[in-house]
Amino acid sequence: MAQLALKRTWKGGGLVQTMLRTSATNFLMMVIATLTSIVTARMFGVVGKGELSAILFWPTLLAGLVGFGLPTSLIYNLKQSQAGGGELVRAGFLFQIPVSLVAGFVAWQGLPIWLADYPEPVVRAARWFTALMLPTILAANLVGALAQSMNRFNVYNGVRLYGPLFNLLGLLALWTAGQLSLVSAAAAFLATSSLVLVWSLYGMRDALRIDWFGGLRNTGAAKALFGYGSKVFGVELLGTLYSQFDKLVILSMLTAKELGLYTVVYALSRVFNVVQTAVSSVVFPRVTGLDNARIVDTVGRAFRLSLLVMAIVLAPSLLIGRFMMGLLFGEPFLEAEGAFYLLSVECIIGGGSWILASAFNAAGRPGLVLVRQAISLAATIGLFFVFTPLYGLNGIALALLIGAAIRLTVTLIAMRMAFGVKAGSLLFDKNDFGFLIERVRERGRRKGESGHAN
Numbered sequence: 001m002a003q004l005a006l007k008r009t010w011k012g013g014g015l016v017q018t019m020l021r022t023s024a025t026n027f028l029m030m031v032i033a034t035l036t037s038i039v040t041a042r043m044f045g046v047v048g049k050g051e052l053s054a055i056l057f058w059p060t061l062l063a064g065l066v067g068f069g070l071p072t073s074l075i076y077n078l079k080q081s082q083a084g085g086g087e088l089v090r091a092g093f094l095f096q097i098p099v100s101l102v103a104g105f106v107a108w109q110g111l112p113i114w115l116a117d118y119p120e121p122v123v124r125a126a127r128w129f130t131a132l133m134l135p136t137i138l139a140a141n142l143v144g145a146l147a148q149s150m151n152r153f154n155v156y157n158g159v160r161l162y163g164p165l166f167n168l169l170g171l172l173a174l175w176t177a178g179q180l181s182l183v184s185a186a187a188a189f190l191a192t193s194s195l196v197l198v199w200s201l202y203g204m205r206d207a208l209r210i211d212w213f214g215g216l217r218n219t220g221a222a223k224a225l226f227g228y229g230s231k232v233f234g235v236e237l238l239g240t241l242y243s244q245f246d247k248l249v250i251l252s253m254l255t256a257k258e259l260g261l262y263t264v265v266y267a268l269s270r271v272f273n274v275v276q277t278a279v280s281s282v283v284f285p286r287v288t289g290l291d292n293a294r295i296v297d298t299v300g301r302a303f304r305l306s307l308l309v310m311a312i313v314l315a316p317s318l319l320i321g322r323f324m325m326g327l328l329f330g331e332p333f334l335e336a337e338g339a340f341y342l343l344s345v346e347c348i349i350g351g352g353s354w355i356l357a358s359a360f361n362a363a364g365r366p367g368l369v370l371v372r373q374a375i376s377l378a379a380t381i382g383l384f385f386v387f388t389p390l391y392g393l394n395g396i397a398l399a400l401l402i403g404a405a406i407r408l409t410v411t412l413i414a415m416r417m418a419f420g421v422k423a424g425s426l427l428f429d430k431n432d433f434g435f436l437i438e439r440v441r442e443r444g445r446r447k448g449e450s451g452h453a454n
Contacts, residue, residue, distance in 0.1 A: 025157040030271045032164040034328075037267045039171055041260070041329045043180060050260030054118055055126045055186050057247055058107055059133035063141065064240025066103045069233035070095070070225065071145035072361065076232075077224045078149035079288040087221030090210055092142050095226075100135035107131065118256065122182060129186045136193050143200045146207055155203040159196060166192035232366040235357075238373035242380065242403070246396050249384045254392065261336040262393050264329055269343035272310050272317070273351040288362040296419045299359040300426050307352045314348060342397035350404040356411045356426070360418065368414045376407035 041049050070092045077088055107130045115123045140159055147155040170188030174180040201208065246266075250259045287295045321344070322337050353372075360368045380403030387395030412423040 025161050026273075029161055029164055032161075032168055033267050034271070036164065036168045036171065037264050038328050039168065039175075040185070041264055041333065043171070043175060044182070044260075046260040046332050047256050048182065048260070049263065050256030050258070051118060051122045052182055052185060053247075053259050053263040054115060054251065054256065055122060055129055055182060056189065057244075057251075058111065058126060058130040059137055061240065061244045061247075062103050062107060062130065062134050063137040064244065065237065066099050067138065067141060067233070067236060067240075068095075068099070068226070069229035069231070069236050071141045072232045072236065073225050073227075073229035074142065074145045075149040076228050076288055076361070076364075077221075078146075087210075088225050089142075089146060089208065090212055091222045091225050093139065094212070096135070096138045096142065100138055104131040104134050107134070114251070125183045125186050129190060133190050133193065136190070136197055140193070140197050140200065143197070143204055146204055147200070150204075150207060152204065155200055158203070159200045162199065163193050163196045166196060228364075232361060232369075235361075235366050235369040235373055238370065238377050242373065242377050245377075245381060245384065246400060249388055249396060250393075253388055258393055261333060262339065262396070264333050265325070265336045265340040265393075266343055268321075268325070269340055269347050272314055272344050272347045287358070290362070292363055292419055295359050295362050296415070296421050299356060299362070300421070300429070303352055303355040303426065304429060306355060307348065310348045310351070314344060318344060336393050339393040339397040342394065342401050346397065346401040346404045349401070349408055353404065353408040353411045356408075356415060359415065363418070365418055368418055372407055372410035372414055375410050376403045379403055379406050 040052055044052055074088055074092055108127050111127050111130065112123050115126060118126075140163075144156050144159045147153065147159070167189050170192050171180070171185055174184050174188055246262070247259070250262055287298050290298075318341055321340055322334065325337060325340065326334050357369045357372070360366055380399050383399035383402055384396060387399050389395070391398065412426060415421050415426060416423065
């Protein structure tokens with residue numbers, strides 16, 4: 001009976017149930033990312049890990065630079081029902097085809113310059129991987145957004161989970177067959193990601209049955225898609241730069257060894273962002289279109305509770321962090337333990353601020369997010385060039401931590417300007433405990449009803 005009640009709760013369509021499932025997906029993704037990081041660190045060593053990261057880095061960066069806010073705009077417009085759904089989807093996909101070709105060509109020409117200090121086989125692998133992987137990522141982002149807007153979180157979570165899972169399995173298969181190399185590893189990542197994209201397209205086939213190459217019948221759809229996309233693109237562009245500029249600094253100022261160390265501790269620190277990432281991805285499509293009071297109430301509670309949960313998890317985890325790094329990755333990676341501690345705190349602060357930022361996008365005011373991103377990015381980039389020469393990887397982590405604190409502070413100020421809500425009420429609300437107690441009681445009542453029914 002208890003199992004039946006748990007199954008019903010897990011499969012429910014409410015906001016809390018969806019967050020639980022997405023949090024579970026994020027947790028599995030974190031586990032898979034950690035395992036992948038362990039496997040690649042053990043297989044390739046510190047320098048080889050850095051060279052592999054240099055190959056895999058560029059498509060993710062370029063996808064953020066040329067996404068033009070279309071995934072977020074697709075969610076917003078489909079939820080608002082401002083234009084035809086099929087026309088929105090078609091416009092988004094067809095626009096990304098020439099964009100990916102142009103960006104891929106630029107990357108092909110520029111990578112030998114950007115990776116001038118890396119061996120020629122690494123540069124060659126990076127060129128092919130970037131040119132082929134970029135359109136795959138852009139298409140997957142649009143499919144994920146379409147799934148979110150239609151509350152098809154099974155597809156959305158599948159896109160995010162199956163890619164890393166199959167990447168890991170591909171690496172293990174290559175290692176077992178004795179064929180593992182930097183080039184074969186990159187090829188495995190490309191092949192498995194493409195398979196997951198095909199699966200997601202099949203899963204959303206009902207929404208994709210449209211006249212793909214017919215004439216443009218609804219210009220309003222394109223205007224709505226690119227209109228809102230242009231508003232959020234600045235925010236997402238700055239977000240991409242904020243999340244990727246640290247690697248650019250390492251590529252330009254440090255060595256493959258430092259990049260290998262950093263990618264390991266950075267991935268390990270993201271474990272503390274599991275709940276907050278789930279909340280951000282679920283809350284935005286759920287609150288879009290609601291009145292401002294409900295948006296603030298829902299987003300504020302999600303921010304406070306997720307921050308509390310992750311802060312509780314953080315304290316004991318940091319105590320055993322050094323031991324786990326040595327055990328999982330090997331002694332050479334302990335050189336970056338200081339950066340791991342700083343990045344773990346930064347992860348929680350930054351994740352919380354993104355939850356709050358979803359309120360602005362949901363209310364149709366992404367410009368405020370753009371302002372806070374610009375301020376924090378300018379500060380962080382400036383600190384990169386100050387701290388990196390002085391402290392190396394610890395300097396990069398410290399700059400990110402200070403930047404996350406600035407971003408959260410600016411977000412709290414913007415919440416008061418936009419919605420008239422004080423920072424204190426966003427940081428603490430005693431009613432949250434009553435909310436949690438009521439949720440526990442409600443779950444207990446459901447279990448009781450299930451027990452009586454059986």
